[in-house]
Amino acid sequence: MLSVRGLRAGYGRIEALRGVDLEVAVGELVALIGSNGAGKTTTLKAILNLVPHSAGRIAFRGEPTERVPPHVLARRGIGVVPEGRRVFAISTVQENLELGGLARTTRSDARRAMERVFETFPVLRERRRQRAGSLSGGEQQMLAIGRALMSRPDLLLLDEPSMGLAPIYVEAIFALIARLNREGVTILLIEQNATLSLEIAARAYVLEQGCCVLSGPAAELRHHPQVVDAYLGGEFADR
Amino acid sequence: MMSRRPAPRAALAVAAVAAVAVPPLLAPYALHLCVMVGIFAILALSLNLICGWAGMISLGHAGFWLIGAYTTALLTTDHGIAFWWALPASIGITAASGLLLGLPSLRWNGHFLAVITIAFGMIVQTLSVNWEWLTHGNDGVSNIPRPVLFGHRLGANLAFYYLVVVILAAVWALMHRFIVSGYGRALKALRDDEVAAACMGVNIARFKVTAFVLSAGIAGMAGSLYASYVRFLNPDSFGLDTSIRVFVMVVIGGIGSIGGSILGSFAVYVLPEVLRPLQQYYYVIWGVVVIVVMRFLPGGLATIWSSAPPGRE
Numbered sequence: 001m002l003s004v005r006g007l008r009a010g011y012g013r014i015e016a017l018r019g020v021d022l023e024v025a026v027g028e029l030v031a032l033i034g035s036n037g038a039g040k041t042t043t044l045k046a047i048l049n050l051v052p053h054s055a056g057r058i059a060f061r062g063e064p065t066e067r068v069p070p071h072v073l074a075r076r077g078i079g080v081v082p083e084g085r086r087v088f089a090i091s092t093v094q095e096n097l098e099l100g101g102l103a104r105t106t107r108s109d110a111r112r113a114m115e116r117v118f119e120t121f122p123v124l125r126e127r128r129r130q131r132a133g134s135l136s137g138g139e140q141q142m143l144a145i146g147r148a149l150m151s152r153p154d155l156l157l158l159d160e161p162s163m164g165l166a167p168i169y170v171e172a173i174f175a176l177i178a179r180l181n182r183e184g185v186t187i188l189l190i191e192q193n194a195t196l197s198l199e200i201a202a203r204a205y206v207l208e209q210g211c212c213v214l215s216g217p218a219a220e221l222r223h224h225p226q227v228v229d230a231y232l233g234g235e236f237a238d239r
Numbered sequence: 240m241m242s243r244r245p246a247p248r249a250a251l252a253v254a255a256v257a258a259v260a261v262p263p264l265l266a267p268y269a270l271h272l273c274v275m276v277g278i279f280a281i282l283a284l285s286l287n288l289i290c291g292w293a294g295m296i297s298l299g300h301a302g303f304w305l306i307g308a309y310t311t312a313l314l315t316t317d318h319g320i321a322f323w324w325a326l327p328a329s330i331g332i333t334a335a336s337g338l339l340l341g342l343p344s345l346r347w348n349g350h351f352l353a354v355i356t357i358a359f360g361m362i363v364q365t366l367s368v369n370w371e372w373l374t375h376g377n378d379g380v381s382n383i384p385r386p387v388l389f390g391h392r393l394g395a396n397l398a399f400y401y402l403v404v405v406i407l408a409a410v411w412a413l414m415h416r417f418i419v420s421g422y423g424r425a426l427k428a429l430r431d432d433e434v435a436a437a438c439m440g441v442n443i444a445r446f447k448v449t450a451f452v453l454s455a456g457i458a459g460m461a462g463s464l465y466a467s468y469v470r471f472l473n474p475d476s477f478g479l480d481t482s483i484r485v486f487v488m489v490v491i492g493g494i495g496s497i498g499g500s501i502l503g504s505f506a507v508y509v510l511p512e513v514l515r516p517l518q519q520y521y522y523v524i525w526g527v528v529v530i531v532v533m534r535f536l537p538g539g540l541a542t543i544w545s546s547a548p549p550g551r552e
Contacts, residue, residue: 091428
């Protein structure tokens with residue numbers, strides 16, 4: 001579905017990614033974990049061509065995506081839940097969802113898609129005439145995910161969905177991500193919360209200073225000493 | 240607009256009836272003010288398209304207004320073309336000039352874009368002074384004919400007033416359709432968060448440029464009406480102060496509100512006239528009025544009917 005090879009990208013002279021490789025197969029839930037500044041969000045931005053990359057290959061469903069602008073990628077089937085949610089604060093919940101469906105759906109399709117989103121998130125139905133900016137953080141995260149699902153993406157990219165949420169919402173959001181994947185959505189999950197990510201993902205990549213330092217099945221990475229040390233509350237030994 | 244409560248239907252109906260029924264009863268000078276308010280309302284609506292829905296700032300709208308006005312003025316005088324052909328020509332040429340600002344709007348935002356638009360307005364005004372072969376420079380263009388409709392020349396200001404009202408109503412309807420369409424929703428999203436909008440499949444570049452081109456075209460239409468109404472143009476009427484005045488109309492009326500732009504044009508154009516007998520105090524009072532409106536109605540006059548200010552979360 002998505003393949004990234006030797007990706008290098010940066011901001012001005014600062015190189016944030018120094019050769020990232022990752023692969024997401026159809027139907028998979030893959031996690032990309034790493035600490036602050038490891039390059040997780042930059043990877044996402046480079047995939048979406050929001051940041052130019054200096055080297056490397058990115059392909060979505062076998063087609064190269066270099067120089068394909070983000071709005072075209074959305075139409076080709078990449079759904080995004082951006083970091084910090086970025087719901088359209090001055091628009092209502094319903095308008096947010098309608099916008100999510102703008103890229104790929106007809107009016108009647110959009111109505112059905114919205115119905116499905118409301119079934120998944122009943123709270124959004126209750127609040128559909130409310131401004132998105134007036135929702136709580138967790139509700140906004142649900143809206144951001146619902147908005148991305150409106151276009152029925154083939155690949156869903158989630159950037160730090162747990163960021164800034166109350167623990168109860170974090171659990172709920174992760175359970176939901178796992179469920180969406182079981183229902184057939186291919187997902188690339190970018191997260192700092194390694195514990196929960198490795199619980200729901202099939203495979204994972206660990207990013208450090210712009211490089212993939214580890215990768216493998218999530219079950220194995222959970223016990224990998226380096227991961228345990230750095231992310232799962234182990235000692236910060238010799239690092 | 241948005242989650243604000245719209246003005247009660249009754250108030251709108253009264254305003255519409257008054258707009259049609261009252262002007263025949265007015266003194267000539269008051270009628271003149273009404274025509275100017277109508278023309279400025281069209282201009283303010285065009286700017287509102289950029290500020291209110293696309294979230295960009297233009298302080299160069301007098302430039303578009305000038306291009307529309309001069310196109311009609313020169314075509315109808317120097318080339319003897321009828322107003323009804325000059326009007327679409329004004330719209331077309333001004334819309335094309337909208338590209339000149341639409342393209343920079345892709346790279347610059349906020350106050351950078353505002354400064355670029357100021358420069359645009361100044362360049363256009365300077366050209367209208369210096370390209371004497373085309374514009375007659377500071378001499379201006381005089382004896383611009385009034386439109387002829389079904390064999391009748393709209394010489395009387397009252398007849399011209401109704402022409403302006405009809406066109407204003409058409410612009411209102413167009414803008415209204417535009418806002419409820421997916422296009423309007425996309426523009427609103429783009430104003431809120433460009434990157435998120437792009438990720439939802441909104442083609443930012445196309446939307447921004449289209450907003451500028453449409454806005455410029457409508458401003459050109461206002462210019463065309465202005466030229467044939469006042470019948471004499473010179474570059475003085477199209478300076479930065481005019482651009483700012485139109486911007487104030489949009490802000491006072493309510494950014495993103497159609498009715499607000501019309502209300503704002505009325506307030507900004509008529510109030511100084513009412514206050515004029517106060518002479519040197521009038522600027523002071525006018526300034527205080529603007530500050531008070533902004534303090535207590537930050538969403539503009541359009542929100543006067545809703546209790547809570549539409550604060551941004």
